[in-house]
Amino acid sequence: MRQSIVRGWWSALGAVGLTEPRWRALPPGRRRAIKTATWLAILLVLIALFGVWKIAALAIAAVVALLVVPAWNRIPGGKFVLPVAVLGIFICYPWYVGWMPQLPIFGPFPQLSTVVVMLIFSMMALGLNFVVGYAGLLDLGYVAFYAMGAYMAGWFASNQFANQHLDLGAVGLFQGWSGYHITIWLLLPMAGVATAVIGILIGLPTLRLRGDYLAIVTLGFGEIMPQIARNGDNLFGTGFNLTNGTGGITPIDGPGFGNWAQTHLHLPANYLNAQNFDSLYLWTAIGLVAITVFCSMRLRDSRLGRAWIAIREDETAAAAMGIPLMRTKTWAYATGAFFGGVAGAYYASYKSGAFPDDFFFNISVFILCMVILGGMGNIWGVIFGACFLAYLDREGLSNVGAWFNNHFHTNLNVPLYEFGIYGVIIVIVMLFRPEGLIPSQRRAAELHEGVHDEPLYEAETAGA
Amino acid sequence: MPLVASLLVLGLFAWLIVNFLKGPAYFTNIAFIGLTNGAVYALVALGYTLVYGILELINFAHGDVFMLGGLLSATMIDAVFGVTTKSSTGFLILAIVCTMGVAMLACGVLNATIERVAYRPLRGAPRLAPLITAIGMSFILEDVAIGWKGPGYTALPNVLPKGSVFSVGGVTYTWEKLIVIMITAPVLFALVYLVQSTRQGKAMRATAQDRDAAAMMGINVNRTISFTFLIAGGLAGAGGLVYALYFGQLRYDSGFQLGLIAFTAAVLGGIGNLPGAVLGALIIGFIQAFNEGLQWHSPGSDWTESIVFSILILILVFRPEGLLGERTPEGG
Numbered sequence: 001m002r003q004s005i006v007r008g009w010w011s012a013l014g015a016v017g018l019t020e021p022r023w024r025a026l027p028p029g030r031r032r033a034i035k036t037a038t039w040l041a042i043l044l045v046l047i048a049l050f051g052v053w054k055i056a057a058l059a060i061a062a063v064v065a066l067l068v069v070p071a072w073n074r075i076p077g078g079k080f081v082l083p084v085a086v087l088g089i090f091i092c093y094p095w096y097v098g099w100m101p102q103l104p105i106f107g108p109f110p111q112l113s114t115v116v117v118m119l120i121f122s123m124m125a126l127g128l129n130f131v132v133g134y135a136g137l138l139d140l141g142y143v144a145f146y147a148m149g150a151y152m153a154g155w156f157a158s159n160q161f162a163n164q165h166l167d168l169g170a171v172g173l174f175q176g177w178s179g180y181h182i183t184i185w186l187l188l189p190m191a192g193v194a195t196a197v198i199g200i201l202i203g204l205p206t207l208r209l210r211g212d213y214l215a216i217v218t219l220g221f222g223e224i225m226p227q228i229a230r231n232g233d234n235l236f237g238t239g240f241n242l243t244n245g246t247g248g249i250t251p252i253d254g255p256g257f258g259n260w261a262q263t264h265l266h267l268p269a270n271y272l273n274a275q276n277f278d279s280l281y282l283w284t285a286i287g288l289v290a291i292t293v294f295c296s297m298r299l300r301d302s303r304l305g306r307a308w309i310a311i312r313e314d315e316t317a318a319a320a321m322g323i324p325l326m327r328t329k330t331w332a333y334a335t336g337a338f339f340g341g342v343a344g345a346y347y348a349s350y351k352s353g354a355f356p357d358d359f360f361f362n363i364s365v366f367i368l369c370m371v372i373l374g375g376m377g378n379i380w381g382v383i384f385g386a387c388f389l390a391y392l393d394r395e396g397l398s399n400v401g402a403w404f405n406n407h408f409h410t411n412l413n414v415p416l417y418e419f420g421i422y423g424v425i426i427v428i429v430m431l432f433r434p435e436g437l438i439p440s441q442r443r444a445a446e447l448h449e450g451v452h453d454e455p456l457y458e459a460e461t462a463g464a
Numbered sequence: 465m466p467l468v469a470s471l472l473v474l475g476l477f478a479w480l481i482v483n484f485l486k487g488p489a490y491f492t493n494i495a496f497i498g499l500t501n502g503a504v505y506a507l508v509a510l511g512y513t514l515v516y517g518i519l520e521l522i523n524f525a526h527g528d529v530f531m532l533g534g535l536l537s538a539t540m541i542d543a544v545f546g547v548t549t550k551s552s553t554g555f556l557i558l559a560i561v562c563t564m565g566v567a568m569l570a571c572g573v574l575n576a577t578i579e580r581v582a583y584r585p586l587r588g589a590p591r592l593a594p595l596i597t598a599i600g601m602s603f604i605l606e607d608v609a610i611g612w613k614g615p616g617y618t619a620l621p622n623v624l625p626k627g628s629v630f631s632v633g634g635v636t637y638t639w640e641k642l643i644v645i646m647i648t649a650p651v652l653f654a655l656v657y658l659v660q661s662t663r664q665g666k667a668m669r670a671t672a673q674d675r676d677a678a679a680m681m682g683i684n685v686n687r688t689i690s691f692t693f694l695i696a697g698g699l700a701g702a703g704g705l706v707y708a709l710y711f712g713q714l715r716y717d718s719g720f721q722l723g724l725i726a727f728t729a730a731v732l733g734g735i736g737n738l739p740g741a742v743l744g745a746l747i748i749g750f751i752q753a754f755n756e757g758l759q760w761h762s763p764g765s766d767w768t769e770s771i772v773f774s775i776l777i778l779i780l781v782f783r784p785e786g787l788l789g790e791r792t793p794e795g796g
Contacts, residue, residue, distance in 0.1 A: 138592045140599075205781045212522050212595055216727070217780050220773035223724070231766045361720075365599055372596060416615065420607025426600030430593055431585055447589065 033069045040064060050104030057101040063089070090115075090286050094279040107399035110391050112278035118390040119285035120347045125370040125386035126292045126379065127339030132368065133377035133443070134305060135332035136312025137207070138215040141222025143364040144202075145195045145337045147229060149344025150354035152191035154249030156180045157349065160241075171256035172270040184255035184349050188288075188342050195341025196334040203333040207326060222364050229356035243356065250353030255284060272352070281350050288346060289383070292339055296379050299335065308332050309377075313446060362419055366393070369422045372429055375436025377443040384438055393418065469782045483758045489634030494757035495750065500641045500710065502749025503648040507703030508726035509733070509741040510655065511575075511696035517736035518672045518692045520591070524598040525578055527723015528605035529697055533571040533704025534714045535613055537563050538620040541708070547623045556623060560709070564647070567701035575697025576690045584686065602720065609716035619713040644710050651702050652742065658695070659738060668692055672736065721769070725752075728776040734789025743787060748772060 010020045023031070040061045047057050067085050072078035093115060100109040110118065124146060131139045154160055157170060159179040167173065170181035182190070206217040233245030243249065254272035262269040271280045299305045307328045310318040319325050348354045366389065374385025392400075401414025414421075429436065435444035484491045508530050515523045541547050545559040582601050586594040624640035631637075659665040670678040671688045679685045707722070708714060729748040733740025752772065756765040763771065779786065 136590075136592070138595065206777070209780055209784060211591055212520070213780055213784060215592075215595060216522065216731070217777050219724070220776045224770045224773050227767065227770045365603070368596070368599075416610060417607045419603045420610070423600040423603030423607065427582055427597050427604065430597045430600065431582070434589065434593055447593070 029069065029071055033065075036065050036068045046104045047101050052102035054099060054101040056096070056099045060100075087286070087290065091283060094276065094282065105400055105403050106396055107403065110395055112282055114391060114394040116278060116281045116285050116350060117347075117394055118387040119282070119289050120343050120350070121367065121370065121390040122289050122383045122386040123285075123292050123343040123346075124340055124367050125374070125382045126289070126296055127336045127343065128367050128371050129296065129377065129379070129382045130299070130308075130332050130336040130339070132371050133382065133440075134300060134312065135308040135329060136211075137329060137332065138211060139218045139333075139336070140215050140361070140364050140368070141218035141220070141225070142336070142340055142367050143359045143361065144218075144222045144225035145199060145340030146344040146347070146363065146367075147225050147354075147356075147359040148195040148198050148337075149191040149341035149346075150348035150358070151229065151243060151249070152194050152341065153184070153187055153252050153345040153348035154243070154354035156182045156190065157184060157187055157253040158249050158251060160244065160249050169258070170253050171258050172253060172272055181253060184253065184345075187349075188345050191345035192338040192342040195344070196338040198341075199333045199337025200330055203330045204326075207329040207333065219361070219364075222361055226356050226359035229354075229359060243354075246356060248353050248355030248357075250355070252348050252352050252354065254349055254352070255280075285346065288342065293379055293383070295335075295339075300379075304328065304331060309442070365419070365426075366422065369426055371436075373425055373436060375439040375443070378436065378438050378440035381436050381438030381440070385436065389422070392421075397421070466782070469778070472778070479761065480754065483754070483760050483762075486760055491758070492635045494753050496637055496641055497757060498750035498753030499746065500644045500749070501752055502746035503644050504703055504706050504710065505722070505726045505729050505749050506742045506745035507648060507651065507699050507706065508722060509729040509745045510652070510738060511699045511703075512723075512727050512730040513733075513735055513738060513741040514668075514692050514696045514699075516730070518668060518689055519583070519594075521583065521594050521598065522727065523696070524595070524723070525601035525605055526575070526696065526700060527719040527721075527726065528602045528609075529571050529575050529578075529719070530700035530704050530707070530723060530726075531714060531716065531719025532574065532605060532609060533567045533701035534708040534718065535609055535618055535704070536570055536701075537567045537705035538618050538708040538714070540566060541623065542620055548621055549623060551623065553625075560647070560705070564702060564705050567705050568698040569701070571701030571704065572694040572697035575700065576694040579690060579693040584689075602723075606716045606720065613716070615716060617713045617715045620708050622712055624709055640710060644706050647702065647706050651699065655695070655699065656738065664688075664691060725769075725772050728772050728779075731776060731786055732779050734786025737786065737788050740786055740788035748775070751775070 013019070013023075026034075044057055044061060047053060063085075067082060072081040094112055097109055097112065102108050124142070127145070128139060128142050131137050131142075157180070159177060161179045164179055166180045166182075167177075168181065168186065169183035171183070173181060202218070202221050206214060209217060229243045230246055232243030233241045233247075235242050254270055256270035256272075257265070257267040259269050261267040268274045268280055271277060271284075274280055300309075307318070307323045310321065310323060311325065311328060315325065367386075370385040370389045371382050372385070373389065374383065375381025388396075397415045397418055401412060404414060405411060433439075434447040508527065511526050511530070512523060515521060515526065540563040541559055545555075545563070547556060547559045551559075578601055582597050583594045586597060624643055626638055626640060628636045628638050629642050657665075659668060667678070667683045667688045668691070670681065670683055671685055671692075675685055678688075707718075725748060726745065729744035730741045731744070732747060733742070733744030735741075752768055755762055755768055755771055
């Protein structure tokens, strides 16, 4: 199927004189330039015809061309050009978002608050990527870690435990506060560690199970956790209010650096009171994602990361080579849980609340879908998948739905079908491109060759 | 570890006995509810177990096939046949039998189609690939239901007779519960006959044991797998009808929750094992009914799912082969 599409593509191009051998013979720089120019031209024409044209579209095209076309890797230090530029583009987003053109179908560029959520979900997806992408363990209950992180923020940065009184550098406390208030900067790693401990506790008895059994057990934990959150306002009839039930824990303190830092260093005292509230959260989220990406890369290439990949590819062979299966898998679980917990705590602080309705099974699948769509095991793919799906969830789907209804004079409530759309994405990706949109080469080879022997009865069709 | 497990089971029995002594009649009534729930779960759990037995695939979409079967049955009985509470018994039976045929056929075909479209191309892929696809299919089917019926509950008038079959010393057994058993039992017996005593059933068992060897013995493996999905879907359709009749309302996400519970039942009984699935379903049905109905120290319906999933986790940790399953070298 895929081969026939490729063949058709080349025969169409051959009709205008560009055959595959001629294309392959071009120098790589020129090939990149032609490809980029073609895509940008298509995009600009689409924006001009169906979007709202602004001169900024040309500027974006110029920046993209400048980043993609030259062979930056050739010059010394050049490998840092692309990451630094991307980081800069993200950091400057608050200043230029107002000038961006409207895209066809998708409408305006995402708002700041959406970008914050996109980045938080990137972090969660990167966390899940440790488990699913690197170690090859299917985790269907990742939302439990997210919930754990969020409730850690709820317990230790709000008035939840009214008869306690502890302040550890928290900002923005009101008169007559009670409960634990630990500064978010300390709370983020705390939430991560607590969630990692939960991950280890869940993992130790269950990780010796086979792949699909493990998926079911994690799904079970993912269902139990929100139920505890929902019913935790009166745990086992003792009257102890752990989670404040369906109301959730709110408000939760915001991050901040306190008054001293504001007067002396011009750092914001309290994000929640700041004028550029969303920008501050955005920059912090970029920092967190950058840390996660750094850890992902370093861990992937470490001894532990190579052990994960070995287990993913062949558990028996890995064990024979002396990799301790249980310990290695548990570490994957704990690492994934750590980042899920940090992201959950940060999200709770951004939303100023931890609500049990945020922790349904759907969210686990949502995050899994990000990892699969982007490309299991590839950091940039996962970030792309997370940003794209989180954007669809917050703004994209309603924009696309509005466009669809306007053009086809229908009256569909597209966001209602959100998860069906994700389902279609999952199925199509698994059937036609199981390695995701931006695959990791190693994973792609594994998925296409298959780790199992070719079944006999399909031998004649499999070769085609 | 076995000590902990034994203590848990002992505690469970102690709790049941105390509850029984506090009100034997009440306890028995609750047990009847559990039996009825268990019968519905059994129909769905068998579908999971059949598919797992032959493909080693947890068919996440199964619960949603069941839910679509329920919605179809509700529509048939309510809108097509126009059954009301005042309809005569003969007409009610006719309507139920016709609906059952249509629902079983439709769900069977749907399930087989899903297998053909979404699972078969992934036969050679790593095991997690079809599992992930199944989750995607499950979401697609839920949205089909939303598109068809909207996100709200689809209600069905309470057409089953409510009168009691017998009533002894405070223990009453109502007709609606008996009807559920009367629909479920023949389906189960037909399934057992099909799997144990027919040529096609033999092919199914052979394929489940060793797919390659079965292919070499001249069994058309792909057709056998399709047939298994057809049967599993038919069971889900029957389950959907029973659910719609007995509980009276369902919506797009009813199938997912119930599917997970039924899957737990299948694992509890020993996945791939048909009598095990029925046993597990009955146990889960009883546990749910006791948890929600009993009054002495019961956690209540808020915790039903947590309890069911805790059982699932405990079973998988302590005895992954289930109650009736055989211990396999890979089982743990």
